[in-house]
Amino acid sequence: MIFVITARELRGLFLSPLAWTLLAVVQGLLxxxxxxxxxxxxxxxxxxxxxxxxxxVTDLVVAPLFRVAAWVLLLLVPLLTMRLLSEERRTGTxxxxxxxxxxxxxxxxxxxxxxxxxxxxxxxxxxxxxxxLAIGAPxxxxxxxxxxxxxxxxxxxxxxxxxxxxACTTQPVLAxxxxxxxxxxxxxxxxxxxxxxxxxxxxxxxxxxxxxxALLLGLxxxxxxxxxxxxxxxxxxxxxxxxxxxxxxx
Amino acid sequence: xxxxxxxxxxxxxxxERLTRSYGDIRAVDEISxxxxxxxVLGFLGLNGAGKSTTMRMLAGxxxxxxxxxxxxxxxxxxxxxxxxxxxxxxxDHPPLxxxxxxxxxxxxxxxxxxxxxxxxxxxxxxAKEHCGLVDVGQRLIGNLSKGYRQRVGLAQALLHDxxxxxxxxxxxxxxxxxxxxxxxxxxxxxxxxxxxLSTHLLPExxxxxxxxxxxxxxxxxxxxxxxxxxxxxCSTHLRVGLNVPPPxxxxxxxxxxxxxxxxxxxxxRLHHAPGAAPHxxxxxxxxxxxxDLWEITPEHAGLEQIFVDLTLGEAPV
Numbered sequence: 001m002i003f004v005i006t007a008r009e010l011r012g013l014f015l016s017p018l019a020w021t022l023l024a025v026v027q028g029l030l031x032x033x034x035x036x037x038x039x040x041x042x043x044x045x046x047x048x049x050x051x052x053x054x055x056x057v058t059d060l061v062v063a064p065l066f067r068v069a070a071w072v073l074l075l076l077v078p079l080l081t082m083r084l085l086s087e088e089r090r091t092g093t094x095x096x097x098x099x100x101x102x103x104x105x106x107x108x109x110x111x112x113x114x115x116x117x118x119x120x121x122x123x124x125x126x127x128x129x130x131x132x133l134a135i136g137a138p139x140x141x142x143x144x145x146x147x148x149x150x151x152x153x154x155x156x157x158x159x160x161x162x163x164x165x166x167a168c169t170t171q172p173v174l175a176x177x178x179x180x181x182x183x184x185x186x187x188x189x190x191x192x193x194x195x196x197x198x199x200x201x202x203x204x205x206x207x208x209x210x211x212x213x214a215l216l217l218g219l220x221x222x223x224x225x226x227x228x229x230x231x232x233x234x235x236x237x238x239x240x241x242x243x244x245x246x247x248x249x250x
Numbered sequence: 251x252x253x254x255x256x257x258x259x260x261x262x263x264x265x266e267r268l269t270r271s272y273g274d275i276r277a278v279d280e281i282s283x284x285x286x287x288x289x290v291l292g293f294l295g296l297n298g299a300g301k302s303t304t305m306r307m308l309a310g311x312x313x314x315x316x317x318x319x320x321x322x323x324x325x326x327x328x329x330x331x332x333x334x335x336x337x338x339x340x341x342d343h344p345p346l347x348x349x350x351x352x353x354x355x356x357x358x359x360x361x362x363x364x365x366x367x368x369x370x371x372x373x374x375x376x377a378k379e380h381c382g383l384v385d386v387g388q389r390l391i392g393n394l395s396k397g398y399r400q401r402v403g404l405a406q407a408l409l410h411d412x413x414x415x416x417x418x419x420x421x422x423x424x425x426x427x428x429x430x431x432x433x434x435x436x437x438x439x440x441x442x443x444x445x446x447l448s449t450h451l452l453p454e455x456x457x458x459x460x461x462x463x464x465x466x467x468x469x470x471x472x473x474x475x476x477x478x479x480x481x482x483x484c485s486t487h488l489r490v491g492l493n494v495p496p497p498x499x500x501x502x503x504x505x506x507x508x509x510x511x512x513x514x515x516x517x518x519r520l521h522h523a524p525g526a527a528p529h530x531x532x533x534x535x536x537x538x539x540x541x542d543l544w545e546i547t548p549e550h551a552g553l554e555q556i557f558v559d560l561t562l563g564e565a566p567v
Contacts, residue, residue: 004361096345099309100362101334247313
């Protein structure tokens with residue numbers, strides 16, 4: 001049942017120009033950044049050769065690329081998720097799902113899986129660029145993989161928050177603005193966490209990029225992964241509750 | 251009791267003391283009713299009477315504040331999956347995705363209701379044939395006219411062959427030809443199912459339903475079969491036209507006449523008790539006294555009038 005909903009979600013996405021435009025914009029922007037980074041790396045190569053333990057191409061091209069990719073996703077995921085439930089509420093198609101013998105959990109998971117498959121294809125396309133370097137340069141595949149995992153988890157976190165806020169309103173634009181605001185807040189929340197007090201370190205812990213940076217450096221720390229999984233589970237749980245609540249409040 | 255049940259067909263829907271409020275407004279107030287196989291139940295009422303709210307609760311889209319709904323033996327709250335499987339629901343706006351084709355939409359809906367691929371194909375063919383959609387399978391829903399969308403919505407509700415159909419204003423936006431086909435279809439469907447349809451058009455109930463239920467501000471003010479409603483239609487006044495009319499008072503003294511209404515140009519409306527037949531007395535007197543009678547017509551209280559009386563709360567129930 002979940003996959004039936006996922007399949008329709010994907011079909012709806014790819015039938016709209018929005019998804020294609022998003023893919024094109026992300027790919028175009030990141031390709032440009034990628035080329036700049038590769039160029040920089042080429043210019044630095046002579047000096048790097050003189051260093052012991054010099055940072056490799058993975059550190060100097062892949063990690064910065066993924067850092068930019070995270071920003072691009074922060075900007076674009078809200079646009080992708082804004083219509084998920086708000087549009088269905090507005091046009092009344094949600095009634096079909098609510099009156100079908102399908103639970104709220106299946107509805108939410110189906111939709112989330114649909115967006116995640118789309119975002120995975122986006123991340124896969126981004127990953128093709130550094131992979132192309134493997135032809136002529138020694139790539140650190142471990143770092144590349146943890147970086148990709150980080151990007152995917154981050155996108156998953158963004159999407160879950162977007163899905164929840166999309167369930168809270170019937171106006172897609174409102175959902176997008178709210179999602180963007182929430183994500184940006186969680187992104188920069190660690191500016192309040194520069195000190196060493198308990199509250200400060202809590203803020204720092206909550207911030208989204210902190211856990212991502214570690215993964216980009218090739219540090220696979222299970223707490224970072226769990227942070228994102230908890231983040232996703234929380235918002236999916238909230239969305240399910242919200243959907244149940246809709247039946248109660250009408 | 252047993253005999254009665256057999257005659258009525260098995261009970262498909264049972265609603266007990268259903269209540270639902272939006273904030274301070276009580277949209278549905280303790281209504282109870284049942285639906286049996288072979289019944290087409292017409293839900294009548296003005297806008298805002300609580301018809302749609304009741305139907306949304308039946309379909310499981312909206313949770314009731316209190317009360318119980320049992321569908322085909324399954325409680326809607328305790329066993330929602332079984333109950334919902336037994337219902338085909340068409341909301342007032344058909345829930346259709348504009349970017350899908352008719353076939354894609356129907357396929358999606360069939361899969362949502364747990365049909366596997368082969369069953370899906372057959373269900374699609376059957377439903378499209380039923381609803382006259384065979385030629386538009388490849389068309390985008392966004393490009394269809396309102397009438398066609400309504401039909402796609404109905405086809406969607408029929409796909410999984412549910413024993414209960416809940417149709418919220420199924421004939422809105424149809425042209426007269428489609429209207430007739432839709433009513434015919436609903437009557438056919440009602441033979442081996444239970445159908446509930448809401449409308450504020452009275453002729454619709456007369457054309458398609460076996461039973462009628464009237465709601466007013468969240469309460470059920472009338473429930474019964476259509477024959478019973480027709481009973482209330484029996485004639486209650488005569489219209490007569492006289493070239494040489496006598497004074498109104500002498501008309502009022504005719505046996506059986508309760509009240510006389512003057513309509514002008516020698517026309518009068520003579521009110522009498524339901525069931526009484528004073529036409530013979532009128533004819534005899536007119537002949538004897540030379541009133542030169544040129545018209546005498548029994549007038550029915552229109553179903554329309556009964557409906558208005560009931561919905562506005564002027565008639566005793």
